[in-house]
Amino acid sequence: MGLGVLAVFLGLLLEVSSQGPHNGPRTTWKHHEVDLLEFSEPGVFNYSTLLLSNTRDSLYVGARDAIFDLSKSNVTVQNNKVQWQVPDKRVSMCMLKGKSKEQDCLNYVRVLQVLDEERLYVCGTHAFQPQCDYLSISDFTLAGRAEDGRGKCSFDPSQSFTTVMVDGELYSGTAYNFLGSEAIISRYSPLQTLLRTEYSTSWLNEPSFVFADVIREGGPDGPDGEDDRIYFFFTEVSVEYEFFGKLLIPRVARVCKGDLGGQRTLQKKWTSFLKAKLVCSMPELNFVFNVVRDIFVLEAEDWRDTLIYGVFTSQWGNVGLSAVCVYNMALVDEVFSKGKYMQKATVEQSHTKWVRYNGVTPSPRPGACINNAMRRQNISSSLHLPDKTLQFVKDHPLLEDPVLPVGGRPLLITKDVNYTQVAVARVLALDGRARHVIFTGTDTGVLHKSVVDQGEVHMVEEIQLIKSGGAIKDLLLSSETRSLYAGSDSGVVQSPTAFCGKYRSCDQCVLARDPYCAWDPRSSACVNILDQTKQAQSLKGDADACPAVPPLSPRDYQRVVVKPGSSAELPCVPPSNLALVSWRANGSLLTEASPFHLIGESGLLIYSVAPEDQGRYECWALEWAPAAGKNFSRPVAAYALSLVVRTTPRGPRKDPAPRVPETPGSEGKGSEHGPSPLTPACFTPPPPTDSSLTPPPTDSSLTLLRLLRLNPQAPGDGGAVGGPETPGSEGNPNGSEHGPSPLTPARFTPPPPPPPPTDSSLTPPPTSIDTLRLQYLQRGNVVALLCLFLLFFLLFLAALAYNCYMRYLPAPCLRLRAALVGGHKSSLRPEYRACEAGLMDPSPPLPAPGAEKIKLTQQQKRQQQQQQQQQQPAVVQNGSHTTTTTTQSQLRALRDTGYETEPDCGNGKTPSNGFGFGGGGDDSPSGQKPFDVDCESQPIEFADADDPSI
Ligand SMILES: *[C@@H]1O[C@H](CO)[C@@H](O)[C@H](O)[C@H]1NC(C)=O
Ligand SMILES: *[C@@H]1O[C@H](CO)[C@@H](O)[C@H](O)[C@H]1NC(C)=O
Ligand SMILES: *[C@@H]1O[C@H](CO)[C@@H](O)[C@H](O)[C@H]1NC(C)=O
Ligand SMILES: *[C@@H]1O[C@H](CO)[C@@H](O)[C@H](O)[C@H]1NC(C)=O
Ligand SMILES: *[C@@H]1O[C@H](CO)[C@@H](O)[C@H](O)[C@H]1NC(C)=O
Numbered sequence: 003m004g005l006g007v008l009a010v011f012l013g014l015l016l017e018v019s020s021q022g023p024h025n026g027p028r029t030t031w032k033h034h035e036v037d038l039l040e041f042s043e044p045g046v047f048n049y050s051t052l053l054l055s056n057t058r059d060s061l062y063v064g065a066r067d068a069i070f071d072l073s074k075s076n077v078t079v080q081n082n083k084v085q086w087q088v089p090d091k092r093v094s095m096c097m098l099k100g101k102s103k104e105q106d107c108l109n110y111v112r113v114l115q116v117l118d119e120e121r122l123y124v125c126g127t128h129a130f131q132p133q134c135d136y137l138s139i140s141d142f143t144l145a146g147r148a149e150d151g152r153g154k155c156s157f158d159p160s161q162s163f164t165t166v167m168v169d170g171e172l173y174s175g176t177a178y179n180f181l182g183s184e185a186i187i188s189r190y191s192p193l194q195t196l197l198r199t200e201y202s203t204s205w206l207n208e209p210s211f212v213f214a215d216v217i218r219e220g221g222p223d224g225p226d227g228e229d230d231r232i233y234f235f236f237t238e239v240s241v242e243y244e245f246f247g248k249l250l251i252p253r254v255a256r257v258c259k260g261d262l263g264g265q266r267t268l269q270k271k272w273t274s275f276l277k278a279k280l281v282c283s284m285p286e287l288n289f290v291f292n293v294v295r296d297i298f299v300l301e302a303e304d305w306r307d308t309l310i311y312g313v314f315t316s317q318w319g320n321v322g323l324s325a326v327c328v329y330n331m332a333l334v335d336e337v338f339s340k341g342k343y344m345q346k347a348t349v350e351q352s353h354t355k356w357v358r359y360n361g362v363t364p365s366p367r368p369g370a371c372i373n374n375a376m377r378r379q380n381i382s383s384s385l386h387l388p389d390k391t392l393q394f395v396k397d398h399p400l401l402e403d404p405v406l407p408v409g410g411r412p413l414l415i416t417k418d419v420n421y422t423q424v425a426v427a428r429v430l431a432l433d434g435r436a437r438h439v440i441f442t443g444t445d446t447g448v449l450h451k452s453v454v455d456q457g458e459v460h461m462v463e464e465i466q467l468i469k470s471g472g473a474i475k476d477l478l479l480s481s482e483t484r485s486l487y488a489g490s491d492s493g494v495v496q497s498p499t500a501f502c503g504k505y506r507s508c509d510q511c512v513l514a515r516d517p518y519c520a521w522d523p524r525s526s527a528c529v530n531i532l533d534q535t536k537q538a539q540s541l542k543g544d545a546d547a548c549p550a551v552p553p554l555s556p557r558d559y560q561r562v563v564v565k566p567g568s569s570a571e572l573p574c575v576p577p578s579n580l581a582l583v584s585w586r587a588n589g590s591l592l593t594e595a596s597p598f599h600l601i602g603e604s605g606l607l608i609y610s611v612a613p614e615d616q617g618r619y620e621c622w623a624l625e626w627a628p629a630a631g632k633n634f635s636r637p638v639a640a641y642a643l644s645l646v647v648r649t650t651p652r653g654p655r656k657d658p659a660p661r662v663p664e665t666p667g668s669e670g671k672g673s674e675h676g677p678s679p680l681t682p683a684c685f686t687p688p689p690p691t692d693s694s695l696t697p698p699p700t701d702s703s704l705t706l707l708r709l710l711r712l713n714p715q716a717p718g719d720g721g722a723v724g725g726p727e728t729p730g731s732e733g734n735p736n737g738s739e740h741g742p743s744p745l746t747p748a749r750f751t752p753p754p755p756p757p758p759p760t761d762s763s764l765t766p767p768p769t770s771i772d773t774l775r776l777q778y779l780q781r782g783n784v785v786a787l788l789c790l791f792l793l794f795f796l797l798f799l800a801a802l803a804y805n806c807y808m809r810y811l812p813a814p815c816l817r818l819r820a821a822l823v824g825g826h827k828s829s830l831r832p833e834y835r836a837c838e839a840g841l842m843d844p845s846p847p848l849p850a851p852g853a854e855k856i857k858l859t860q861q862q863k864r865q866q867q868q869q870q871q872q873q874q875p876a877v878v879q880n881g882s883h884t885t886t887t888t889t890q891s892q893l894r895a896l897r898d899t900g901y902e903t904e905p906d907c908g909n910g911k912t913p914s915n916g917f918g919f920g921g922g923g924d925d926s927p928s929g930q931k932p933f934d935v936d937c938e939s940q941p942i943e944f945a946d947a948d949d950p951s952i
Contacts (some may be wrong), residue, residue, distance in 0.1 A: 006728075012392075020899040026416075027450060027464035028514065028578050029504075036465060036501055041077045042493030043068070048159070049489045050475035053114040053122070058139070061478075061487055062122065063494055064111030066159075070126060070494075071142055075483050079498040082142035085763060086111060096129035099180070106130060110159035113151075113174075115167035121145075123172065125155035125165075130180060132157055153178050153188045153196060162210040166234060168259060175211035175234050187207050187234055187275070197263055200271050204346065207397050209238040209253075213297035216259070217305050217331060218701070227374035230259040232332070235297045242344060242356035242400065252280040252294035254329075256338055256473045258371035258384075258728055265385045267392035273384040276336050276369040282314040282327035284411055291325045292317050293414065296477075298424045300438065313421035314412075324421040326440055327411035334405050339370065341403035358402045364388065368395035413440075414452055415461045420445040423477035425486065427499065428551035431517035432531055439499070439517065441486055443467070443474030447489065449497065453517055460628075463515045467495045474635055484532055501530045507949065508548030509634040511579055513627050521548065551636050558643040564611050566645050573605040574621030576637045581623035583638070589615040608643070617643045660760040764823065 037594045041063075042049070051064030054074060061074040061082060068082025080697040088096075088109045096107035106129070113125035113134065124144075132151030134832045135144045141426040156163040156176045163176035171191035178184045178198075185206045199205045206475035213235040219228040221266035233256045240251040255277035283290040291314035300309040308331035315324050345359040368377050368391045372383060381387060407413075411649035421445035431438050438454040468474060468490045476489035479499070482775045488495045500518035505511040511521040564570045576583050585599075585606050592599055592606070600607040608615055621639040626632075 018834050026579055027461040029463040030579060031463060031465045031501065031504070033466040033469045036504070037498070038465075038467065039077050040469075041070075041072055041080070041496075043080075043083075048110055048475075048491050049494050050110070050491070050521050051112055051114050052478050052487055052489045052494070053116070053474045054480055054487070055116070055139075056476055057119070059482060060139075060496070062114050063489065064114045064124065064126075066111070067109050069111050069114070069137065069142075071139075072494065074480060074485070074496075077487065077494050077669050084142050084144060086124075086126060086135070092129045092131060096131070101130055105702055106159065108159075109133075112159070112163065113155050113165050113172075115165065115172060117167065117170065122164065122872065123167065125151045127155060127157060127159045130157045134929075153186055153198065154190055155293045156182070158182050162212065162236075164211040164214045164234065164236075166214040166216060168216045168230070171231050171259075173216075173234075173257075175214055175236060185211075187257065187272070187811050189257075189261075194262070195270055197261060197270060197272060199275055199803070200268070200396060200399075204241060205275065205277075206236075207239045207241055208248075209236040210293075211236040215297075215299045217299075217335075219305055219335075222260070222372075227308075227372075227377060229371035229373065230370065231256045231338075232259060232333075233310075235294055237293045241346075244355070250292050252292060252312075252314065253277050254280050254334060260372055260383065264387060264389075264392045268396055272389055272394055274369050274371055275394060275395070275399055276401055277399055279404040280312065280327075280329070280333075280339060280762075281404045281406050282312065282325055286413070289316075289323075291323070291327070293316060295324075295421055296423045298426045300426045300428065306330075306335070309333065309408075309426075309438075311424050311426045312441065315420055317496065321333050322418045322420075324416050324419050324442070324444075326414040326421070326424065326442065327407040327412050327883055328614060330408055331403055337403045339367070341401035343368070343398040344400045344402045345398055351527050356400065359398060364390040364394050366391055366400065368392070376743060404463070407456065409694055413454060414442075414461075416442075416450065416461075419448070419450070420451075423474050423475045423488075425479040427479055427481065429517040432520050437517045441477065441479065441487060441499075443477045445473040447471045447474060447488075447490060449474070449477075449486070451499075451516075453515060455515070455517075455939075460515060462514055463501070463522060465497065465501075468492065469498055484530075499579045502530045504528075507636070509551070509627070509636060513550060513578065513625050513634060515628070548634075554620065554637055558637075558664040559640045562641045562643045563646055564643070564759070566612065567610050570608045570611050572604050572619055572639065572641045572643070574609070575604055576623045576638060578623070578625055581625040584622050584624065586620045586622060588622075611643065611645060613645060618642055629905055701940065763917070846947065 026129055043065075044069050046065050048066040049063050049070075051891065052066075053062040055062065058118045059073050061072045061077060063070040063072060065308055067085060067087045069084050069086060071078060073079035073081055086109055088107065093103065093107045097103055101107050109125060109126040109128045111126040113123065115123045117123040117136065120139055122137040122139060123134060125132055125135045128151065132155035134149040134151040135147055137144055152178065154165065154174045157180050158177070161177055161182050163173055163174065165174040165176075167173075168839075171189055173187070173189050175187045176185070178188075185893065186198045186201075187206070188196055190196055211234065213343070214232060216232050216931070218230045220226065221230055233254055235252070235254055237250050238250050238733055241249045243249050243251070246722075253276060257272050258274035261272055261274045266275050279850070280294060281290075282292075282294075293315045295313045295315055297313075298311040300311060302308045310329040310331065312327050312329065313324060314327060343359040343363065344356045346354050347357050349355050359933075365805060366379070366381065366387065372381065376382075421442045422445050424440045427439045427441070428436055429439050435455075440452045440459075442448075442450045442452070444450070447466060447470065449465045449467045450461055450464050451465070452459050465485075467488050470492045472490045472492050474488045474490055476487075478485070478487040483496075484499050485495045486499060488497070500516055502511065502516065502519035505528040508521045508523075508526075508528075511519055514528075518530050518532065519528050520531050521527075552725055562570055562572065574583060576584075583601070585601055592601065600609070606619065606621070617840045619641045621636050622635055624633055626633045627634050768917055
């Protein structure tokens with residue numbers, strides 16, 4: 003729990019810190035906006051295992067009960083398919099074990115590995131009884147060998163596991179038993195017996211495997227005779243940290259390819275199994291990403307330069323953060339070859355603790371791979387390792403030294419996503435610099451593309467790859483087809499690695515900072531540099547200046563014609579999430595200051611268009627281009643706004659004064675220039691006539707209401723006056739919940755670009771009810787506010803009177819009531835008064851006030867609470883002498899709890915022990931119940947903790 007609190011705290015901290023530089027995607031592509039190729043077959047699901055063929059035009063896909071051979075240049079083309087179902091006998095056995103027929107007792111193909119030129123090695127869960135087989139590539143048929151898949155594939159299709167095929171041997175990290183409780187890292191080879199991990203929590207403790215791969219260090223014939231290593235990445239429950247609950251920890255473990263197990267100790271077990279902690283944290287915030295979700299190994303010519311990209315999330319999913327950390331292979335190797343061991347120490351008899359081992363380590367180094375130095379000592383295989391070394395590594399598989407990320411911190415941190423997959427490409431951009439492009443897939447089917455440029459990361463784009471929004475289960479990258487392949491429960495998606503053609507202008511092409519893209523001035527297009535190999539030299543690099551944007555010509559202005567007094571929305575969709583949008587009217591910048599304009603996320607809304615609002619409006623997007631080292635500013639949309647020419651001339655607005663002085667934050671000042679504040683008829687409903695025929699209201703109408711409507715949306719404005727509850731806004735049920743939507747009813751949708759030059763007559767008249775309302779709210783003054791207050795006051799009084807009448811309010815009110823209504827009060831029992839004063843009366847004085855109370859609307863209740871709170875001081879002072887058994891201070895203490903809003907002495911529905919506070923009163927010692935005197939004489943029916951009958 004403490005950890006949870008810590009995590010929440012850290013989350014908050016992070017929340018604060020992440021207000022700074024925003025690392026979101028620059029461009030967002032929806033599923034239909036980009037050219038994606040999709041494959042799925044009706045009735046087949048869980049396309050979760052992908053394998054690219056190096057030699058053929060094939061993408062092999064392992065799905066549920068089927069394996070596909072798709073064309074990797076176009077996944078919509080299916081080359082082949084094989085069904086691999088579980089025989090009925092097996093299904094019934096599976097169901098006997100309590101598994102579901104629809105979900106579990108099927109064959110989820112989870113292992114697809116290239117065995118040789120002709121065959122794939124494939125394994126499936128096979129109704130909780132994993133099986134493997136050989137798949138002939140040429141005729142795409144299964145050999146039907148039905149090998150035992152235990153230790154190669156998981157039993158449970160939802161359980162994590164990983165495999166890698168190295169030189170015809172299959173390395174797996176998975177569960178070895180039906181229950182999934184015995185996790186192993188094993189090697190299966192046709193020639194040798196299974197080599198596996200020791201069954202011990204210090205070796206593997208509830209691991210979730212995510213990835214395994216081989217790093218080739220040269221083999222016995224290399225310079226040092228170093229063996230190849232197979233690295234496993236997983237998250238497991240930590241043994242070395244003491245926490246309240248299970249603390250997860252990301253790990254990297256490795257084994258040596260040449261390992262044959264020990265002669266006596268560690269027979270048929272790894273002699274080279276070592277593991278270390280992977281660190282992905284933000285040191286300055288002490289925030290740890292402790293769950294590794296996926297790993298991508300970006301190979302380099304020298305294995306030491308190989309980079310390991312990992313995506314991490316936090317064990318506390320509610321923090322909603324994902325990170326990418328990078329590790330250098332040379333450093334990983336150093337931890338394994340030089341790191342200190344940890345050992346289990348027993349403290350206080352039963353309790354064990356993991357501490358650093360400081361004693362002498364046996365030689366050769368425990369867990370080391372066989373190399374030339376060992377061979378010189380006549381140790382040519384693990385079978386020759388001395389028992390001392392083997393015993394040591396059996397007891398000390400965990401290294402103390404952690405594997406730290408490059409740069410000591412995550413390369414990328416993203417809010418509100420759960421990354422599930424990662425793939426990385428190295429791209430040589432036109433400026434001659436290689437950049438790493440990180441593709442990360444999320445649990446909602448979104449792909450993020452980020453570029454690492456000289457240690458800086460910027461997110462180029464996000465794409466909704468999976469239409470259904472399901473998680474990306476597997477993500478492969480092919481430099482040959484320049485495509486990404488994503489597997490999900492619903493299908494397979496092929497996506498290009500770049501969408502250069504979507505950038506229509508030079509500045510967009512440059513601003514995207516996509517290393518795949520460059521602007522070709524000859525064709526005036528943003529092109530993929532890989533498509534243009536021959537022309538590449540003639541293309542200009544990112545940093546080159548784009549041709550100047552020509553000034554807007556009159557033809558560029560879309561004509562918008564509205565009726566006077568109605569509102570106009572001028573849409574503007576910025577080309578990038580990072581662009582700053584600004585509006586210019588007649589060439590001068592519009593600011594938030596104008597109360598009649600609302601600059602929203604996607605456009606400009608002009609309320610109640612007046613003659614002086616006519617003119618030219620331009621939406622400009624400004625974006626900083628780091629590559630070019632300058633700001634790009636260009637018009638995104640341009641409109642010529644004009645009013646419908648009227649046949650019946652009407653006088654211009656008599657007094658435009660209320661419009662001009664309205665400045666931001668002037669809601670309080672508004673009362674200063676309203677003509678007659680107390681106009682009683684201020685709430686006369688507008689006659690439901692055609693808005694277009696109604697002359698605009700006169701100046702005594704409702705500017706303030708307009709302000710009220712505007713303020714909740716106005717950025718940086720406290721909105722102290724306006725609120726969802728104010729009558730001014732209640733006519734608009736969608737309130738201020740989501741951005742500009744309250745404004746949409748009066749939306750004016752201009753014709754799509756390019757605009758027909760003079761079809762102003764086609765403009766639909768705004769006839770919605772909201773437009774009517776808008777018209778009536780358009781001009782006004784302080785009267786509105788005062789009316790609001792008046793209304794509230796009246797409601798308040800009404801509620802007060804009602805509550806007083808219903809005797810929900812304490813003694814003073816009752817006396818008032820008695821004075822006014824008379825009579826009834828005598829029927830009250832004497833003790834009722836004491837209870838009224840804030841104590842409890844278990845028997846309700848009135849038959850069913852609760853029933854009537856239910857009829858109160860929410861609003862009334864709120865007002866009731868407000869009144870009661872406001873009334874408190876008076877009540878206490880006036881009522882003190884009527885309460886015989888309490889002192890004024892006691893009473894005050896009681897009242898201050900705010901529990902008066904509950905019917906303390908009312909209907910017995912609140913079985914409190916006379917307090918209603920102080921932690922469930924029942925446990926309080928009787929000495930702390932000074933107020934129970936009168937109430938306790940009543941038959942009290944409530945649950946008592948001490949009551950043996952409960
Ligand atoms: C992929 O194949 C489908 C079906 O043959 C075809 O309609 C489509 O045009 C192809 N797409 C590409 C990009 O080759
Ligand atoms: C398989 O796909 C189905 C349908 O999308 C989904 O409900 C189920 O959870 C998936 N099973 C596994 C093990 O991924
Ligand atoms: C290795 O074995 C050879 C012969 O088997 C022996 O002559 C040599 O002394 C041994 N060397 C060591 C370091 O034990
Ligand atoms: C991430 O996953 C956790 C649990 O796995 C979930 O609670 C959370 O809502 C997810 N967050 C997002 C942004 O999808
Ligand atoms: C724009 O200019 C026209 C005439 O030049 C003027 O009538 C109009 O009020 C101006 N509009 C704005 C919004 O300044």
